[in-house]
Amino acid sequence: MAVLEIEDLRKVYGGRAVVDGVSLTVDPGEIVGVLGRNGAGKTTTVECGIGLRRPDGGRVRVLGVDPRAERARVQQVIGVQLQRTHVHMSLTVTELVHMYRSFYRDGLDPDALVERLGLTEARDTRAENLSGGQLQRLSIALALVGRPRLAVLDELTTGLDPAARRGMWGLIEEMRDDGIAVLLVSHVMEEAERLSDRIAVIDAGKVVALDTPAGLIARVDGADAVTFRVHAPLQPTILTDLPGVDEVSVDGEHVRVAGPGNLVTAVTQTLMQHAIPATDFRTRTATLDDAFLQLTGYELGEPEPPKEAK
Missing domain, CATH: 3.40.50.300 (P-loop containing nucleotide triphosphate hydrolases)
Structure with a gap:
């Protein structure tokens, strides 16, 4: 289930x-x-x-x-840690974690959890006097203490x-x-x-x-790519015909080859076979940021634009 x-x-x-x-x-x-x-x-x-x-x-x-x-x-x-933590600010870390543990039939050792979350030095500090990072760790302790x-x-x-x-x-x-x-x-x-x-x-x-x-x-288009500079004329077809190559772009002496697989090995072997000298090899692998951008059209940090009610 x-x-x-x-x-x-x-x-x-x-x-x-x-x-x-x-x-x-x-x-x-x-x-x-x-x-x-x-x-x-x-x-x-x-x-x-x-x-x-x-x-x-x-x-x-x-x-x-x-x-x-x-x-x-x-x-x-369930244990919940939300963005905004609302606790009794006059209680200490130890008092709060022990109090939350009392709400559950089963749970973790409150003192061991305080230590595990790096709050030992702040255990007797009131919540109102905690730093932002300490308050964050406290909120996680409160979410987890009920196992x-x-x-x-x-x-x-x-x-x-x-x-x-x-x-x-x-x-x-x-x-x-x-x-x-x-x-x-x-x-x-x-x-x-x-x-x-x-x-x-x-x-x-x-x-x-x-x-x-x-x-x-x-899912990212052109997920993996290798870029380099050539120092002799290059016919793009010698690279587009390679297995796993999705795209080849040539801008003067700058070349970009995109696609899955071991591109560097395939590209360098092909350039050597055709006696084309090349330098400045750089590789790029797609990231989760790239996937998010492709799926939504926005960077993760950008807010959702307001919409008019229908």
Whole structure:
């Protein structure tokens, strides 16, 4: 059974569907990443998925249960870290983590979790006096202390330095190994690519692609390319006829060859066979950023443009 099932989800605000037919599942021990620009419908999808918002259409189930109809039951199996953390700011880190642990029948050792998340030195610090990075780690501790079956993490590593970010990634990978399902909303492509088993790309309230990171990258036109300079006349046909070459462009002495496979080896061997000297070889491999741009037409950091209500 899938831990989270979202089927044909719709949510309308002001006459506009901000979520328009989204469907996805998260299985035990699977990390599903969600990518989309600000305003694309990611957070609304997540909030409907865990029962914080009422959908206007579609079906949502957490371990087979409607998260709004059986809220108390669902709250025992999910842990949520959203972009905005609302905690009792006068309590210390230790007090908050122990208090949240008391809400669950089962859970993790609060003190061990505080140490694992690098909060030992701040354990007796009130939440109001924490730095942004410490508050982020606290919000993750509160999401995980109940040993959830489903963890929903929205902008997991915002405010963390590179070392802390990689430590957090390690923790999430351990959660997956323990069979916990994770729904990960992120603007960090490196994070999404490293952690996600599958990625849903949401644009204008719709899932425009759902695939593995490698599968999304493989969709990019001209995914791999090699560029170089030639120092003798070149007939492009000697390169276009090579297996795996999709495109050859020549601009004076500058040449670009695009396509899958080991282009450098094939191109250099061909140039040597035709006695064409070449220098300045550079290779480029497509990235998840390229895939997102091709799928949506925008960079990830660009906001969703406002639309008039119909």
